Amino acid sequence: VPDIAFVNEKFMPLGQATVHVEDRGFQFADGVYEAVRTYHGRPFALDEHLARLDLSLAGIKLVAPLSRSELAGIVHEGIRLAGYRESVVYIQITRGVAPRHRRFPTNTKPTVVLTFRECPPVSDTPLGKAIRIVTLDDFRWGWCHIKSVALLASVLAYEQAHAAGADDAVFVEPDGTVTESTAGNLFVVKESRVRTPPLGPKLLAGITRGKFIEAARSIGLTCDELPVTRDDLYAADEVCLTSTTVELVAVKSVDNRPVGGDKAGPVTTRMFQQFRKVHAGA
Ligand code: PLP
Numbered sequence: 001v002p003d004i005a006f007v008n009e010k011f012m013p014l015g016q017a018t019v020h021v022e023d024r025g026f027q028f029a030d031g032v033y034e035a036v037r038t039y040h041g042r043p044f045a046l047d048e049h050l051a052r053l054d055l056s057l058a059g060i061k062l063v064a065p066l067s068r069s070e071l072a073g074i075v076h077e078g079i080r081l082a083g084y085r086e087s088v089v090y091i092q093i094t095r096g097v098a099p100r101h102r103r104f105p106t107n108t109k110p111t112v113v114l115t116f117r118e119c120p121p122v123s124d125t126p127l128g129k130a131i132r133i134v135t136l137d138d139f140r141w142g143w144c145h146i147k148s149v150a151l152l153a154s155v156l157a158y159e160q161a162h163a164a165g166a167d168d169a170v171f172v173e174p175d176g177t178v179t180e181s182t183a184g185n186l187f188v189v190k191e192s193r194v195r196t197p198p199l200g201p202k203l204l205a206g207i208t209r210g211k212f213i214e215a216a217r218s219i220g221l222t223c224d225e226l227p228v229t230r231d232d233l234y235a236a237d238e239v240c241l242t243s244t245t246v247e248l249v250a251v252k253s254v255d256n257r258p259v260g261g262d263k264a265g266p267v268t269t270r271m272f273q274q275f276r277k278v279h280a281g282a
Pocket of ligand 1: 035180181182183184185203204205206207208209242243244245
């Protein structure tokens with residue numbers, strides 16, 4: 001089965017999908033996105049993803065060209081057409097095609113692009129190997145609660161992490177608090193208490209983050225939404241990152257200092273098992 005795309009009202013093979021060179025997404029990164037996965041073939045937390053998409057659109061003053069239910073219809077139809085056991089659906093909306101000028105164009109139709117790709121089945125992705133992370137001063141823009149396609153800083157940070165022999169980077173704010181990684185939210189465990197940074201403009205309100213907070217609390221763990229410092233990371237018993245496609249990955253070192261062990265610690269593992277049981281039926 002070829003991967004498929006939906007571009008400006010039509011489904012097509014991904015290899016044939018194109019957008020105009022003067023699309024504002026290409027020229028200015030003037031757009032926002034979502035990534036949604038399926039469990040058992042059904043899009044997971046789709047309403048929450050579409051609600052966050054609306055917040056991102058509002059955040060860049062872009063009027064949604066489609067209603068939430070129209071977009072949900074395209075998501076379901078694409079998943080059906082792609083025919084994968086599990087899919088990852090990427091949704092991008094930009095301010096459309098217009099002569100290259102900073103001023104918002106008038107009467108320009110936003111560009112809507114979706115892609116549908118295969119996602120490994122849950123059974124093939126048990127709690128994976130732990131990763132190494134480095135801390136980097138946050139050099140992204142200040143509105144990280146908006147899921148903007150302007151990911152250059154994230155790309156450069158990811159590359160910098162790899163150049164330093166690590167797998168990912170987490171961002172540190174001028175006040176010394178750590179917010180999130182290049183593509184996931186952060187959790188730390190200390191003396192069996194779970195903590196994750198509070199929501200605000202410096203991090204994305206991850207859908208997976210919310211589900212892991214719920215999962216932790218539902219099995220009787222204390223889970224606080226409180227600032228986490230770099231020193232908290234160094235001193236943590238367990239550290240992990242969460243996101244839609246990865247679900248959860250444990251961290252084994254921060255700036256070359258060992259934290260936790262080579263695999264997920266006991267509290268992380270319990271949260272993960274509860275998340276899987278509730279959401280993935282596994
Ligand atoms: N933080 C950033 C910067 C992200 O890019 C992502 C997801 O791609 C997340 C957090 C996790 O969000 P979610 O759990 O909704 O996938």
